[in-house]
Amino acid sequence: MAEDDTPTLWEWAGGTEAFRRLMDAFYDRVEQDDLLGPVFHGQVSEAHRAHVTLWWAEVFGGPALYTEQHGGYPEMLRHHIDLGISDEQRFRFATLMSRAADDAGMPADPEFRAALVGYLEWGTRLAVANSQPGAAPVTDAPVPRWGWGVAPPWTG
Numbered sequence: 001m002a003e004d005d006t007p008t009l010w011e012w013a014g015g016t017e018a019f020r021r022l023m024d025a026f027y028d029r030v031e032q033d034d035l036l037g038p039v040f041h042g043q044v045s046e047a048h049r050a051h052v053t054l055w056w057a058e059v060f061g062g063p064a065l066y067t068e069q070h071g072g073y074p075e076m077l078r079h080h081i082d083l084g085i086s087d088e089q090r091f092r093f094a095t096l097m098s099r100a101a102d103d104a105g106m107p108a109d110p111e112f113r114a115a116l117v118g119y120l121e122w123g124t125r126l127a128v129a130n131s132q133p134g135a136a137p138v139t140d141a142p143v144p145r146w147g148w149g150v151a152p153p154w155t156g
């Protein structure tokens with residue numbers, strides 16, 4: 001729990017297992033998608049699913065395992081350099097992730113979903129900018145930590 005007893009987004013979601021379900025639901029959709037499938041060469045490997053799960057779990061308040069075991073922010077950034085992600089691909093990515101949150105049974109309360117799509121919007125827009133040829137992104141930074149923003153969980 002956070003110091004003020006508000007659960008982290010990671011705790012609220014159900015921990016790393018919940019993010020793994022989200023990533024599996026998302027990449028299953030990506031593999032079938034006309035705009036995104038080709039970006040991932042039609043198949044998203046077990047290693048990719050596992051690594052991105054640890055990234056999302058860390059961002060949402062879980063253990064810092066992407067930082068400790070997978071190279072942290074610089075490694076995430078490196079994977080996006082020169083992908084040239086288009087605005088349409090970004091929008092599709094964000095849309096499929098929202099659908100995947102339903103598929104995976106992520107908490108559906110407005111506060112959790114607002115935080116989830118807030119990060120999704122922020123992260124995908126950075127990914128587009130950083131993936132353009134000639135981009136000069138920040139190359140070293142910590143893995144971000146996302147929070148509830150203005151709407152903490154409603155506990156009645």
Ligand code: HEM
Nearest residue numbers: 039048051052055070076079085089090093120123124127
């Ligand atoms: C919230 C937004 C995003 C997050 C948090 C994210 C996260 C990540 C992470 C952590 C990795 C590295 C996995 C590893 O260490 O093995 C990765 C790789 C990758 N991402 Fe993203 N990503 C985002 C947006 C996007 C978007 C919008 C696209 C394309 C439409 C994209 C395409 C890819 C591809 C193709 C790779 C693998 C590249 C390779 O094999 O080298 N990502 N992503």
